[in-house]
Amino acid sequence: MPELDRSALRADCAQCFALCCVAPAFAKSADFAIDKPAGRPCPNLLEDFRCGIHTELRPRGFPGCTVYDCFGAGQKVAQVTYGGRDWRRAPETAKQMFEVFPVMRHLHELLYYLTEALDLPQAEPVHSGLREVRERIGLRTKESPEALLETNVGALREEANALLSRASELARASVRGKKKNHRGADLIGARLANAKLAGANLRGAYLIGADLRGADLRLADVIGADFRDADLRGADLSESIFLIQSQVDSARGDGRTALPRSLAAPAHWG
Template sequence: MSEQQRGNQNHLRADCESCFGLCCVALPYAKSADFAFDKEGGTPCKNLQSDYRCRIHSHLRDKGFKGCTVYECFGAGQKVSQFTYIGKDWRENPELAEEMFDVFPVMQQLHEMLLYLNEAIGNEKARPIYDELLQAIEDTEQLTHLSPNELLNLDIPNHRAVVNNLLLQTSEFVRAKVKKDKNRSSKVKKGIGLIGANLSGNDLRGSNFRGALLIAANLRNSDLRMSDFIGADLRDADLSGANLHGSIFLTQAQVNAAKGDRDTNLPASLHVPSHWLV
């Protein structure tokens, strides 16, 4: 794999123009603060148009669909639409619909793993496991080329366990470089619930936030550099003025779910959401 290939991860970002609105159909959601009404899996959203575009895409938050703005398929939508099903959509081919909707979340998981693996292999601190990461990328990419039936019969948990081991090692390499500070906050421990926690202004460099529930946590002006955010729930967490430079496994979807401002320092691969600036 060349440096150019590793650097180009556009196929791991959603391209809605090349998708058959799969996330708007395949996935269920319940009426809540994130969605304005209930929808069953396999049922098209009322806002999905015949051209597979969202009728209220520019006003999702205003219309009560904040949940849609923080979802990311990691490019699985266009992969399933244009590669797995070679451009055959579910409206014109209803016999494929149910299978297509089942394949989509499987592909989403594979693409999510690819995103993290590509980030890991691009991190200099993970050089000791470069070959293992490269092999995992190639193996995972091959899985995305399987037929629908093969995808549905994949042992995703087993493959995820292999990938997760490499991501854990990468996390250890990155966070080990952070100088230990005896005066740093001890509030963050692996597995601790942090819903609504006040961690404002803390030195949290190199923290392990893997899978942490940081919902509505106050992280204003905190130093979060070199921290691991894989799977962390950042819904309504306040990142205003926080420094996340060098943090790892943080996605745009997680950032979109949080609150922040123009003073929030994000990793170079991510951008400040427009709703932060309103």
């Protein structure tokens, strides 16, 4: 299998049929201003599949839309799985397409993390395993809709996660001294300004509204960590492991916040 094109793991909304605006359900909350059942188009969706309030999502009560990341699954389903047939002009595809989309998103998310792990030189002992699983998942994403719906996502996630965990351990072991273990910890609103969290395990940690100003998060594993409204001003995330754009987008930061080169500071940081 040829080397994976990283651009395929970044959303290209122009090549999608607004699947993220239709397939998932929305629950009225701080993230969404309305309730929307799965499979029903958002009322803000235009006929050309663009969002009618795209430039005003946050002030209009839809910050959840601004941080959603399909990892490129939308355009894969639209252009590869269904060959460019959209659910409006081919309504017979709609139900199945909306069921295939979340499966594809799970697979593309795994591809993203596996690719990130292969960038960790310290994880060389598991690189062959990472490549093998990535290849199998990559081939699966090109299968028919029926085959995709039969995919055992849970089994693939478990297999991939074992390798990702080992890659993380190998990378974090390069940080000297004792590392903090906050895996799955409730750190909502925690005061962690200037905290020394290099090499820490923050997998699945709840960091909502946490004060992380000036914190050192280099080589900290942040896969699945919830950074909503966390204050990252001046924090160093330049080498954080498994950090994704949606985590950055959901937080607060400034020009002093150090990010990996592959990620960008969101516009709302100012």
